[in-house]
Amino acid sequence: MKKVLLTAMALLTIASTSVFGMYGKGNAWINFLTDGNQFRARMDQLGFVLGNGTIKGxxxxKADRGYLGAILDANNNGTTTTTDFKPTLSAGIGYTSDVIGVGVGYNFTYINENLQVHTPVLTLNALNNSIRFVAPIQVAVTDKLGGATGAKYTGVAFNDIQFRYYTGIDAFNAVRLFVYYRNNSKEYTATGIKEVSEAFGIQARFFFLNTQVGDVNINPYIRVEYHTALKGATRKQYTAEAEVLGIPDTLKQSDIYDVSPYEFSIRPVLSLAANSDYVSLYFEPSLGYTLAGSKTKVAANQEMSHALTWGAYAELYITPVKDLEWYFEMDVNGNVTGQTAAKANENLAPVYFETSTGITWYLPAL
Incomplete structure (x- = not known):
């Protein structure tokens, strides 16, 4: 049973580590306390984890913003040219043991000369890593938004607070909970105008029937999520620097909307994993349904859209020797993001594709 539990935890970790490696603004910090000593170099990330089994750093x-993974980018505003530092810079330190682990981290993301994002991170593990928690909190503050004097901006975002529990029971082997939140406010001192945009979301993933069929590990899960705009029309976009259109702070959401913009989706996912001495494969096909809608006070009826969502995700690991690994990731999906208040697919290409590759060099303990 212990071997099955450890195998399942490893596969679930593989399925989540690639998005924000060393470590971007998202929830990848949840893997910091379990990542081994390593140097990682991929298309959009570069970094290391080092420790002695108890203390690690x-x-x-991670190139969260740069075009094609750019590190430095020239920015010309018509009169002057500046060089912008594009990646998210991350650093952290942690303590690990079988009973409890705790880590703190910090991310810095340069948006422009007037706006930067600071992200302190707290991560906790317990009970031999079967319980994991991470809380990255993004903060962005400026009194010169867009270079305009007297244009104040404050942004706070949780992207994402995450909790995981690995049960050790194959019939229901893991649960993950994600909480998202964003609050962006702009104030113009010359006019006294202040507007606010606020959004909230929650996601749950339930893993079950962890089964070995021949040489293939099968672990399906159900993904359910809900997002809504608390103030304004924009749901999602959980970043502190999101300069989205808000509503005057003198108004309530109910003054404008009978039904605030929302999005609900449910997606069954089948995860398949197989490995040999030199090659490991992970596949994740999915098919689901998304409902998005809203209703303003002046609208006669609620606007609703229904969309079929699909995805095909894959990871390939090639390990010619035990300490060196080549990695390839591919993601193809229907790109249903719901960027507007009611249309779940508006102004988007019908197919979204992304890929990444790189190496990981696993290092000995210090």
Missing amino acids: TFGF
Whole structure:
């Protein structure tokens, strides 16, 4: 049973580590306390984790914003040219043991000369890593938004607070909970105008029937999520620097909407994993349904849209020797993001594709 539990935890970790490696603004910090000593170099990230089994540290960067993974980018505003540092810079330190682990981290993301994002991170593990929690909190503050004097901006976002529990029971082997939140406010001192945009979301993933069929590990899960705009029309976009259109702070959401913009989706996912001495494969096909809608006070009826969502995700690991690994990731999906208040697919290409590749060099303990 212990071997099955450890195998399942490893597969679930593989399925989540690639998005924000060393470590970006998202929830990848949840893997910091379990990541082994390593140096990682991929298309959009570079960094390392080093420790002695009890104390560990990390440093690196992730190209969260740069075009094609750019590190430095020239920015010309018509009169002057500046060089912007694009990646998210991350550093952290942690303590690990079988009973409890705790880590603290910090991310810095340069948006422009007037706006930067600071992200302190707290991560906790317990009971031999079967319980995991991470809370990255993004903060962005400026009194010169867009270079305009007297344009104040404050942004706070949780992207994402995450909790995981690995049960050790194959019939229901894991649960993950994600909480998202964003609050962006703009104030113009010359006019006294202040507007606010606020959004909230929650996601749950329930893993069950962890089964070995021949040489393939099968672990399906159900993904359910809900997002809504608490103030304004924009749901999702959980970043502190999101300069989205808000509503005057003198108004309530109910003054404008009978039904606030929302999005609900449910997606069954089948995860398949197989490995040999030199090659490991992970596949994740999915098919689901998304409902998005809203109703303003002046609208006669509620606007609703229904969309079929699909995805095909894959990871390939090639390990010619035990300490060196080549990695390839591919994601193809229907790109249903619901960027507007009611349309779940508006102004988007019908197919979204992304890929990444790189190496990981696993290092000995210090």
